[in-house]
Amino acid sequence: MNQQQILPRPKHAITSEMMDKSFLADVIKMRGGQNVLDCIQCGVCAGSCHASWAMDFTPMQIVRMLHLGMKEKVLSSSTIWICASCYTCATRCPRGIDIPLLMSALKNMAIKEKFPAKIPVKPRFHKTFADIVQKYGRIHEPELFLKITNKTDFKGMMQNAKLGWTLLRKGKLKMKAPKVNKKDQWSTLFKNIAKEEGV
Numbered sequence: 001m002n003q004q005q006i007l008p009r010p011k012h013a014i015t016s017e018m019m020d021k022s023f024l025a026d027v028i029k030m031r032g033g034q035n036v037l038d039c040i041q042c043g044v045c046a047g048s049c050h051a052s053w054a055m056d057f058t059p060m061q062i063v064r065m066l067h068l069g070m071k072e073k074v075l076s077s078s079t080i081w082i083c084a085s086c087y088t089c090a091t092r093c094p095r096g097i098d099i100p101l102l103m104s105a106l107k108n109m110a111i112k113e114k115f116p117a118k119i120p121v122k123p124r125f126h127k128t129f130a131d132i133v134q135k136y137g138r139i140h141e142p143e144l145f146l147k148i149t150n151k152t153d154f155k156g157m158m159q160n161a162k163l164g165w166t167l168l169r170k171g172k173l174k175m176k177a178p179k180v181n182k183k184d185q186w187s188t189l190f191k192n193i194a195k196e197e198g199v
Contacts, residue, residue, distance in 0.1 A: 018068075018069075018070050018072065018073065019068060019069040019070060020069045020070075020071040020072075021069055022069075023066070023069045023070075023071040023074075024036075024037075024066055024067060024069050026109075027066050027102075027105075027106075030102070030105040030106075030109070031101055031102075031104075031105050032097075032098045032099070032100075032101030032102030032103075032104065032105050033066075033102055033105060035095065035096065035097055036063060036066055036067075036097060036102065037067070038095040038096070038097060039060075039063045039064075039067070039095060039097055040094070040095060041060060041063075041064060042060075042094060043058075043060050044089070044092050044093060044094065045058070045059040045060050045063075045089035045092070045093060045097075045099055046058035046059055046060040046061070048088045048089050048092050049088065049089055050084070050086060050088065051082050051083065051084050051086075054078070054082050055077075055078055055079040055082050055083075056077050056078045056079060056118070057073075057077050057079045058079070059079065059083070059089055059099050059103075061079075062074055062077065062079050062080070062103075062106075063097070063099075063102075072115075074106060075106065075109060075110040075113065075115040076110070076115050076116065076117070076118070077118070078117070078118040078119060079103070080103050080106040080107050080110060081107065081117055081118075081119055081122035081123070081126075082119075082122075083099070083100060083103040083104075085100040085103070085104065086100070087100055107123070107126055110123070111123050111126070111127060121148060121150075124147075124148050125144075125148050128144055128147045128148055129144060130190075132144055132147075133186070134186060134187060134190045135177075136177050136178050136179075136180060137178070137180030137186045138178050138180055140174075140177045140178060141173055142164070142173065142174075142175055143177065145160065145164070
């Protein structure tokens, strides 16, 4: 082969344009990101993740992309939204990295910086869930459903209405919003978190 010949760039090559040098520094300051550089890429998180089949990148790959400063790839990936926060990865991580907390912080960053999600309902669910908990001190499922449901999907709405009726009959669903004592403490908590995270 001629030494002058330039080989084509691999399809998934990492280029300098993809790297944001300040991204890793920002992640380290976030909850869950403090010890992200301790990751040894052992793959325990990827092998333990029950939802990895639905993700575009495994948790291990997300952590590696954080190291490389691949902000756009990380914040627009489906992985941060699909993470179920089951904590299997965190309990097995030999370096003690709290991946679910890190994923949650990355979700907040993606919302704040208006990165489009591959599954549009996910950010809406995340934000609505937090708003309802802030409002009542706990989740109110009927309100959550009404706020995130696709009102044009009649078939889907009927299926959910059938499920809702079954849950209501069995006493598993309350139509009236829950009352939690000392609700003002919740709003103070949310305000403090928002102030700390600069939201």
